[in-house]
Amino acid sequence: MATLLHIDSSVFPGSASTSRTVTDAFRKAWEEQHPQGTVIYRDLAATPAPHITADAHTAGFAPADAHTPEQAAAFAERVKFIEELERADAILIGAPMYNYAIPSTLKAWLDNVILVGRTAMAEDSKVKGTPVTVIASRGGSYAPGTPREGFEYVQNYLEAILRDTLGLDLDFIVPELTMAPHNPAMSELVPLFEASRTKALDAAAIRAKELADRFAA
Template identity: 65%
Template sequence: MATLLHIDSAVFPQGSASRDVTAAFVKTWLEEHPDGKVVYRDLAANPLPHLDIAAVSAGADDALRRELADELEAADAVLIGAPMYNFTIPSTLKAWLDQVIIVGHNAGSPDGPVAGTPVTVVASRGGSYAPGTPREDFEFVQNYLEKVLTGMLGAEVDFIVPELTMAPAKPEMAELVPLAEASRTKAFDQAAQKAKELAARLAA
């Protein structure tokens, strides 16, 4: 039985683009993989403590860090909802990463226990930060997560990026609504497709 670790970090429980897309991903994954297991963490509803000196010193001997590390290592695949807040990831997601990444235990080695694990990140954002856009240089969600998840853990990272999510609510972005709708549709299509591919990969 394959296990999917599902992490959400959006502040809003409803109306969140990242939550909507991760939920669609999980729905398709379970339809394709009905005997699969989903382990869910809502970091907004149940935030983790920031890393402190005691936890750093204890490493994998710290009870919480070991619980999170074991959870990650037991997952055959990982799904992360990572909306952009102030150009980067939510602080709750950063706290999870700081707690779960333990150098010498699951990080810093090319053949660590998480190496090769497929990680799908739903990186939603209110505007557009794609290459060639005026705010390309302000994109610190994909850039950061790709580096930390591959560089520290050796995971295989893939992104789904719903953009312009604020367009329907901002009059000054009204002309971008069609692009926002297209991006949202594409994100849901990608979630379904990637979930199917992942289920097939894990069942093989």
């Protein structure tokens, strides 16, 4: 059976988080198709990945038998994340926009799993071609043609990392205007938020079933 790697990074729990609500819809649809499958779950808000240190970084460019004890310990932590990524048949990432970019916890996870010669820039990479669905929620709208289009650094960055660097098969689902129910100045946008959220939930369920069917074939 297929393995799903599910990453959440929102600081808000449960239904208070739009990205978690949509990743949950994806995961439930996936598990309905794969009741005997495996889900590897990482909640980066609850258990953050360690930030890359000099030892963790330099160990990635040195053979294991040349590692110092400090490098070996730091690199062992990176390998845990890398092996989870390599085991995954599909990847699901909740990536809310915070201050125009991804959460620092998600950046830390990415820094751990990007390893040149293994997961990145390697012809024999085990992760290349793996489908990844990113739930890129945001409080406003940064779509093409909107006033804040130029401040959209989430999709641009993740395209460069997930698609161009790791070689993953990338798909975005983008629920917008998530601050509308909470900010009185945005109250007139609540119907647009609700429509965007419903569209995202539907898209997540459809995408999960499509991928599940692919692996069941």
